[in-house]
Amino acid sequence: MDLKNEFLAPLVDEFFHLGVREVVFSPGSRSTTLALYFTHYKKYKTFVNIDERSAAFFALGIAKSHKRPVVLVCTSGSAGAHYLPALTEAKHSRIPLIVLTADRPNHLQFVGAPQTVNQTAYFGSFVKHDEQLSTPNKENFWSYPRKVAQRLILSAQNLPKGPVHLNVPVDEPLIPDLNPNYFKKEFFPFQIQKAMLHPSYLPDLSGKIVILAGPDSNLTAQKEMIELAERIKAPLLCDPLSNLRSFESPVIIDAYDAFLVDHTLQEKLQPDLFIQFGQIPVSKRVQQMINNNKQAQYIQVDETLEYRNPLLTTTLMIQSDIKSFCEAIQSFNRNDAFLLLWQEAQEKMRKKLNRVKNENESFEGKYIQLIQEVLNDETQILVSNSMEIRDVDYFWEAKNSSITFFGNRGTNGIDGQESTALGLSTTGKPTLLITGDLSMIHDMNGLLIGKTHELNLTIVLFNNDGGGIFHHLAQKNLPYFDYLFSTPHGVDFSGLKQLFHLDYTLITSDAMFRDQLMKMSKKTGVHLLEVRTNKNLSLLLHEKYTKNEF
Structure with a gap:
């Protein structure tokens, strides 16, 4: 049989031997060979996410929670461009991702072929290593892809950790021979022994x-x-x-x-x-x-x-x-x-901040403390950027627990929050997302993989109808403030129940919030608890509880 793209089988095998366990695909024709081989290998936990932007943030969440590299696979053309927001976050928060972009072969580049762009150095400085996979010759047909996999893993795991990119030109026929023996070709053990970095200089730590x-x-x-x-x-x-x-x-x-x-x-x-x-x-x-x-x-x-x-x-x-x-x-x-x-x-x-639990109005700071009061010790919490991370910074008290916080603070964007949280949830631990309405709108597509892969996530949505953080900033008194910064939108999030088949509850009291949060943390599926707040009132209450009276 004339072998064509079958050399990709040992690439898939080598990644597994080097510690990769999860692969996230976005469907496409040119990536058929890679998708089939990763799936047919049968040892990976695989996920299909139809939106590449969401897929990349989902992989980011998996890599953060499992603390190991995750492979991303997409088709050619503009598909890979949607990975960029998550890759900027991965680069700056030191999270290892292995990006495999399928591509048309060299003879179809720069000739007007459909779904074809120049994917060389696609992600610029936001990846640590960028390589184009060559077509191997007869002598290294099975060994060459293993060495490429080793280079990618070494670069992704070398300090500082981060994302790497392999562009994979694939010629037709796109459907490979799925002979399982191809996975074993030219395998030789390759180990990585990482060292602890001990300080070579110890400063004098005296004084204040x-x-x-x-x-x-x-x-x-x-x-x-x-x-x-x-x-x-x-x-x-x-x-x-x-x-x-x-x-x-x-x-x-x-x-x-x-x-x-x-x-x-x-x-x-x-x-x-x-x-x-x-x-x-x-x-x-x-x-x-x-x-x-x-x-x-x-x-x-x-x-x-x-x-x-x-x-x-x-x-x-x-x-x-x-x-x-x-x-x-x-x-x-x-x-x-x-x-x-x-x-x-x-x-x-701290005594003053803790009085917020007795607040009668709907206020984010109060609900942060109610979350801490109710949550299971093993919970993973993803905190969205903008006001949510600041509310947690103020109102979450240090106490012995096994709760683990995550956040996308590499580039501090509000995008990709639902997808990242669903990626975290693949550990099987109870997972909570604390987010705002604008962040929620940015990544609503990300909810779909929760439905298709039956993942478990509880979302606490603070909805103040726009960009509440700008009420705390210098922009507050500018002309066109609502239009340019506060951006009220009037979105009715209850529609997500029908759109994504999730559980939706509009919170109307503290007791209801406690009860629903306790129930949701023990149930399967995606659950959305919407807490409606008022931007101007939240600003006044924030000042009330954080004002220094010493």
Whole structure:
């Protein structure tokens, strides 16, 4: 038999041997060979998502929750272009994705062939590695694709992790011979042994120190960070996406964004040294504090030497695994006077923030605390960007639990939220999405894979009919504010029940919210709990509960 595209079978086999377990397809003709081989291999968990934009965010969610690379497969032409928003997020949040774009062969390029564009370097700087698959010769017909798979995995997993791209020209016939023996051709074991990065330099950690724990979906060193903060008597400012708010310790500070509004108090709490782990925290007040103290030393500890401080105040970069760095620092500070100042501010502000549970009006901050009160310990929570992550930053209290937070804070976009959350749900753990109405509108197509693949997700939708965050920003007093920024839309989300066959409930009371959230977390399928709020009232209530009265 004359073999044509059958060399793609060992590519599929090699990815599995290198740790890939999930593949997300979007249907198309030119990608037939790849789709058939990945499916016929029978060892992968495969998903079909008809919308490439949604498919890429869905794969992003899988990779975040399972902590391993995920393969994406699409057809030729404009299909791959829809991957770009998710790839920008994957690049900046260090998530490994393997993108395989099918393409027409070289002799059909630049001659007006249908569904054909120049897919060379399709994703520019947003992928770590970009390669065009060649047609192998007789000598390397089965071995060449294995080496390509190895290069892609090595690049995706090398620090910083991120997405990679392989363009795959496929000539006709597009339907390959599905002989299972082709998967085994030219297999030789190939192993990857990753090392821990230990610090080669240990700074003197004495004096007044503040530790910043920012968003990082790859972070697993929470206990070591707490132990370091306790040894050196340093307040540990915990962004929700650091997942340090699933712990309790006297050094954990979670109400900082509220009390740092007070400039006099902020001056008292200024340190001699900042230490940053992960990305910069979402808190605007923390960033203002850093910017107002440029004379302080500023240490970034990261497994790469990427600059991740937009205030541009870093004075020392230490390349190290965070766990290794924290364990290596054995300094002890017996003077807790500076820490006590932070703890006093934390205690007073946390008490005030927690009063929100007694609020009679429909307010996002209250529902954040009700969610924390009700949720199962094993729940995964994806928090949308814009106001939702800020509401969680203010009102979610640090308590011992097994809840895990996720967020797309690489590029901070509001797109792809439903798809990312459904990707997270493939772990089988209870999964919750906290989102706003504009984010919901951006990715409603993403709900379809929840229906077609019978996935389980509960969505809490805060609907304030537009861009509520702009009521907190300088744009509030501009002309054409509603038209350009607040953007009221009047969408009736109850229609999603019929469109996607999901459960829909309009929340009308706190008791109803508690009851529905408890029920939904134990039921299968996609469930939407809509909480309607008022932008102007939410602004007033936010000021009421976060105003510093020290």
